[in-house]
Amino acid sequence: MDLHAVSYWDLIFAAAAMALPIFISRYARLGLEKDLAIGTVRLLAQLLIVGHILAGLFAINRPLPVLGVLLVMVVIAGYNAAKRAEQMRVRVVVMATGVIGVVAMAVCAYMFYVVIGVEPYFNPRYVIPLMGMGLNGAMNAVAVGARALDGRLRDGRERVEAALCVGATGRQASLFAVREALKQAMVPAVNNLMTAGIVQMPGIMTGQIISGVDPLLAVRYQVVIFYLLTVITVLSATTTILLLADSYFTKAQQFAPPPRAIRRGLSPR
Amino acid sequence: MRSLRFENVSKSFAVEKDRRVAVLRDVSFELTAPGVVGLAGRSGSGKSTLFRLVNRLADPDGGRILADGEALGGGSVVDLRRRFVLCPQRAAFFPGSVLDNVTAPDWMTKRGEGDVARAEALLERVEIPPERWTSEPSALSVGQQMRVQIARCLYLSPDLLMLDESTANLDPHIAGRLLDDLARWAREDSRLLLHATHEPDKLRRCDRMLVLEAGRIVADGPPARLLDDERGPAAAILRAEAD
Numbered sequence: 001m002d003l004h005a006v007s008y009w010d011l012i013f014a015a016a017a018m019a020l021p022i023f024i025s026r027y028a029r030l031g032l033e034k035d036l037a038i039g040t041v042r043l044l045a046q047l048l049i050v051g052h053i054l055a056g057l058f059a060i061n062r063p064l065p066v067l068g069v070l071l072v073m074v075v076i077a078g079y080n081a082a083k084r085a086e087q088m089r090v091r092v093v094v095m096a097t098g099v100i101g102v103v104a105m106a107v108c109a110y111m112f113y114v115v116i117g118v119e120p121y122f123n124p125r126y127v128i129p130l131m132g133m134g135l136n137g138a139m140n141a142v143a144v145g146a147r148a149l150d151g152r153l154r155d156g157r158e159r160v161e162a163a164l165c166v167g168a169t170g171r172q173a174s175l176f177a178v179r180e181a182l183k184q185a186m187v188p189a190v191n192n193l194m195t196a197g198i199v200q201m202p203g204i205m206t207g208q209i210i211s212g213v214d215p216l217l218a219v220r221y222q223v224v225i226f227y228l229l230t231v232i233t234v235l236s237a238t239t240t241i242l243l244l245a246d247s248y249f250t251k252a253q254q255f256a257p258p259p260r261a262i263r264r265g266l267s268p269r
Numbered sequence: 270m271r272s273l274r275f276e277n278v279s280k281s282f283a284v285e286k287d288r289r290v291a292v293l294r295d296v297s298f299e300l301t302a303p304g305v306v307g308l309a310g311r312s313g314s315g316k317s318t319l320f321r322l323v324n325r326l327a328d329p330d331g332g333r334i335l336a337d338g339e340a341l342g343g344g345s346v347v348d349l350r351r352r353f354v355l356c357p358q359r360a361a362f363f364p365g366s367v368l369d370n371v372t373a374p375d376w377m378t379k380r381g382e383g384d385v386a387r388a389e390a391l392l393e394r395v396e397i398p399p400e401r402w403t404s405e406p407s408a409l410s411v412g413q414q415m416r417v418q419i420a421r422c423l424y425l426s427p428d429l430l431m432l433d434e435s436t437a438n439l440d441p442h443i444a445g446r447l448l449d450d451l452a453r454w455a456r457e458d459s460r461l462l463l464h465a466t467h468e469p470d471k472l473r474r475c476d477r478m479l480v481l482e483a484g485r486i487v488a489d490g491p492p493a494r495l496l497d498d499e500r501g502p503a504a505a506i507l508r509a510e511a512d
Binding site: 162165167252253254255 | 354373422424
């Protein structure tokens with residue numbers, strides 16, 4: 001099959017189409033023109049940089065640079081998870097980075113070496129993009145889970161304290177919020193499993209098919225990725241929510257939610 | 270438990286970064302079981318905070334609280350909260366039926382036949398009709414919900430029961446019967462019942478009355494004497510709350 005190579009000129013024509021959403025935003029006074037314009041340029045720049053880094057990594061083909069890139073990705077994912085959860089506290093950033101790193105690496109290792117059989121073990125062609133997807137899944141799950149837990153516990157203060165009043169531990173008193181937050185973090189992953197291929201054509205599969213790969217092979221890869229993402233989502237959300245829930249209680253099992261995080265910069269707790 | 274003693278207890282809360290508001294200031298008193306003690310005071314005078322310090326939902330900034338001569342905080346806080354039970358001002362429930370909510374304190378153990386029978390007896394005692402026992406608590410009236418919450422507290426057979434305005438939304442006749450029943454329960458089983466309220470007829474059912482004003486105990490004595498003293502602090506506070 002002939003693969004039509006997208007040139008840089010083609011990208012400029014594609015970007016030209018973005019004038020339409022910008023025009024609509026301006027016409028409807030949505031105030032999103034600036035973000036749309038910056039996003040259009042930023043997406044192009046970011047992905048071109050990533051493309052060059054990947055090309056460099058493929059050319060070097062050594063394990064240490066791959067590990068270095070993975071570590072940077074993990075830290076950025078942890079920081080962004082805490083930021084999106086509106087919980088910019090040192091504790092949450094460190095915890096999110098740790099959970100995302102450990103969970104994504106463990107699950108990806110299983111998929112790489114047991115399922116796909118990646119060789120050599122650090123092969124950046126597999127490791128970087130698949131870990132990237134895994135980290136993205138973990139980052140979303142941690143952000144949604146942490147945010148949902150915070151909201152549920154703060155809104156449910158009376159319920160938490162009513163439980164503490166009759167001898168519940170903090171963990172028992174917060175169980176309802178933990179369950180609801182877990183559910184909220186997991187629902188998108190479960191919905192993706194249900195609708196993949198029917199309502200939406202998954203991106204990586206579409207990309208592979210356009211690139212000339214056998215559709216059945218593309219589908220098999222996509223299935224692996226969906227399982228990978230679901231396992232990562234569930235594990236990272238569960239770990240984060242359980243770790244975070246305990247931090248809302250003192251050693252004397254008193255309900256003491258941390259002060260609301262400051263939007264800019266890190267707060268100490 | 271034989272006695273509960275407050276020694277110069279203070280508590281304040283941070284309202285802004287560098288500003289704290291004192292809620293309790295040098296509060297000292299001693300209560301002995303059995304007894305029914307009324308705690309009167311305006312809204313915001315520190316009644317709820319005082320209760321929260323006793324069952325350690327919060328800790329004092331200064332002073333000590335002693336139960337039978339021993340400072341609170343030595344043993345397990347979970348055990349303490351099962352002995353000194355606070356019935357919060359607003360009812361809050363857990364998933365499940367009315368009956369499940371009464372047995373909810375059995376967090377770690379499986380509910381047995383005896384537990385259900387005990388919970389049913391308590392629901393009868395707080396006058397919840399049997400046809401509502403399997404309903405969701407949200408289907409009950411506000412007054413019924415509060416009575417279910419009181420039943421949940423009694424389920425633990427506490428040494429000390431603190432009612433934080435818990436009878437405010439009850440029908441006056443039911444509230445009267447319930448308070449008489451709880452007073453009997455306290456007096457006969459050598460327990461302490463602490464009742465925060467600013468309703469004079471409920472305070473008159475108590476053996477003793479403490480009056481809190483701006484975080485300080487301003488009066489302590491038999492309710493009849495304090496309430497009938499037209500120029501005393503108790504009468505002034507209750508008049509202000511009634512307005």
